[in-house]
Each structure stands twice: as C-alpha cells, then as structure tokens.
Amino acid sequence: xxxxxxxxxxxxxxxxxxxxxxxxxxxxxxxxxxxxxxxxxxxxxxxxxxxxxxxxxxxxxxxxxxxxxxxxxxxxxxxxxxxxxxxxxxxxxxxxxxxxx
Numbered sequence: 001x002x003x004x005x006x007x008x009x010x011x012x013x014x015x016x017x018x019x020x021x022x023x024x025x026x027x028x029x030x031x032x033x034x035x036x037x038x039x040x041x042x043x044x045x046x047x048x049x050x051x052x053x054x055x056x057x058x059x060x061x062x063x064x065x066x067x068x069x070x071x072x073x074x075x076x077x078x079x080x081x082x083x084x085x086x087x088x089x090x091x092x093x094x095x096x097x098x099x100x101x
Contacts, residue, residue: 029057043079 033040044054053059061067 026057026060033061043076 033042042058044058054062062071
C-alpha cells in the first residue's frame, strides 16, 4: 500500500498548495467555532519576537465589528486561577454532599 500522492511533500510546495492548505485550516477553524453550544473559549499563545499579535484566523474574526463585543482578553495566569478556583469549589461541594456512613 502506498502513501497517497496528495499527502506527500516533495520539499518544494507550490504557492497554490500553500493557499489550499491555508483555506483548509481556515475552514476547520470556523467549523470548530460554529460547533460551540453555549460558549466558546479560544486560548492562544501570544506571539513572540516581531509578531506579537494572535494568529491570522483570530485577527480575521476579531476584525468583524459585530463580534468584538463578545471578545475579552485575559492573561493565562488569570484564566488558570479562575479554572482552578472553580474546580476546587466543585470538589468542595461534592464532598459536602457525599453520603456519610
């Protein structure tokens, strides 16, 4: 059985191939976003070096003014603190409701 030729790279990727790859990544990103039921949290690493902005796809979505009101930015530490606090509270509540024997 041979590996499909479409998935092999010859080392010299054409501009058209790169454009198709980028379109597919964008499509998958938007499909993933539309699957959210109630809320959507997107975590992104802040860029480093010359490029400190979020990924191109996040910038595209953020560029649509009607969606901006739904965006908020938090540091990773703040998000982790909130998640850990919520989990600790959930555990504390479940311990209090355990049947005692």
